[in-house]
Amino acid sequence: MILVTGGAGFIGSNFVLDWLAAGGEGVVNLDKLTYAGNLENLRSLEGNSRHVFVQGDIGDQQLVRQLLARHRPRAVLNFAAESHVDRSIHAPGTFIETNVVGTFRLLEAVRAYWGELKGGEREGFRLLHVSTDEVYGSLAPKDPAFTEQNKYEPNSPYSASKAASDHLVRAYHHTYGLPVLTTNCSNNYGPYHFPEKLIPLMIVNALAGKPLPVYGDGQQIRDWLYVGDHCSAIRRVLEAGRLGETYNIGGWNEKPNLEIVQTVCNLLDELKPRAGGGSYREQITFVTDRPGHDRRYAIDARKIERELGWKPAETFETGIRKTVRWYLEHGDWVQRVQSGAYREWMNTNYAARAA
Template sequence: MQTYLVTGGTGFIGSNFILKARREDWATVINLDKLTYASHPQTLASLSDDAGYQFVQGDIGDPNLVRTLLNQYQPDAILNFAAESHVDRSILSPQDFIQTNVVGTFHLLEASRVYWEQLAVERKAQFRFLHVSTDEVYGSLNPTDPAFREDTPYAPNSPYAASKAGSDHLVRAYHHTYGLPTLTTHCSNNYGPRQFPEKLIPLIILNALDGKPLPIYGDGQNVRDWLYVSDHCDAIERVLRHSLVGETYNIGGRNELTNLAVVEQICSILDDLAPKPNFNHSSLITFIQDRPGHDRRYAIDCSKIQRDLGWQPAESFESGLLKTVQWYLANARWIEQVRSGAYQSWITQNYCDRAVKSPLQASVETPP
């Protein structure tokens, strides 16, 4: 069995990947995570007695620690999930995103290069560095534009997207300059169990259950392609095992929906699973002042990964969203643990000072 060094493995996508990797015996896993606000060790509590899993608290920007872990555990692959990933936070505090996503990735790449160059010939040929990125590096699409392809020019519009674009370019440079066997994936919006509730879908689920307003930016017509996290994990493993080095793959769910449509579907599911007398959860929908530079539409063309590697999403948006809502309804303790004072402060900072607009005002407003 191979050994993976997974960075950022206590966050949303990383933790789902690790749980799946151990459940399906993909590899033994070393999880290096800084444990920032969005990382929760209890998410991986089920692996506490698993001899094939090891957690190490630390920063990918600490080259001495990374070198020590590489020499100690001798991984066959490094999967870099570690990132600051919330656009709203990047607008308010961009320096954190540059430090983690650009500088941190550089230090991880440099330590990986030194480690890889010292491997024996056979292990050197088998080693992989997989970098998990985002469709946001491609910028924004108009309603009739074709979906993002792997050769779509970069045009990042937020500090978050720019920091991920910078890390992507570093990964590409380390492959072309040093020969480091890298792979890069660009995913669309992920959703599913264990997602920190600052993101749209868990935020709406939890606010609706609490009877709080369901905040929607602008007119609610911003479009995203939604990818169930388990499908994303399967795609990453497929790329890691079967892709040629140096390749880039777009991974999407083929579920283009407006933010308003997503919120309305959540409300409909909650009306069925958590009904309240004479009440529709959609009555809580509240349109608020848009965030600066809000990209209008993302869409992923994932035909390359389907053609080359035979991957396609297993979940429809309807089936994945139902599973997601059911998970949050069944895991009140996890929710209570992650909704700390720091989380509540962030919600207040980001949402409470935004001007509230009526649905009528939002529906007639000219899109940005």
């Protein structure tokens, strides 16, 4: 058995689905079910005895200890996090509470559990902490990509809270000997992505005939990683990663945001042309940039390839086509996740931005 936290969110649910499809051990799935946690993502697992879902918070130390004692997992994978930069600008306190305090309480519960294990169970136990490349800060156009040796320079409340959680995980390894692994990934995309993030937002707005809001000049560069590739990398790190080590996970796909939006438009023009003719590109609207917007992230993923033999299977071209097709085929999922709370957030973040 493994324990997955945040397993109803975008990356966590993809990981749980992939893990169980590949025949891995059963999963205890702990998720708070905030706006980004969605049981719809796990609908295909209803009635599956190998999947135990528990609604709860990683900050609830008593609950986590109970789950550990009852299910005796051989690994804990921590996907649970508040993860949207824009939301962290509007409400930083929530990010500190979940990403910093919650991670601390999870570490305390796991440390107590691990401390009671004996023999092979103790030797084989792992805590894998999933983090982000945003902890490294921003790169200039010609700077080399982030390696695991880059210093931390977070620039948003979100990235600062994730940096703090990474430091706590590292400290628990060096102070207490807790067997930890940390991964720092680039921008993920793929199925079940909550439609406030760039790619799903563009798809959903395009199909609804709404503006496609692009921050600033649209030249912010990110490395894009298909979520299925991310899941396979995490499985490999859990299987063979060196204790206490950090592994950067990237897709080798550096692209500016505007190019991403244009690519989505081109695919929609091909796969679902606009009823009135013309291109979805006509809906692109440049809006006021967000505060402190980092210009470039780039991941150097050579360490995980060199040590663990992992590299992404998808190119951006294959991954983005799969993603657009998924959203076209799952309009019911999109409709159900666009709740009143989602609409309120979209109005808060975008309505006041000048075009």
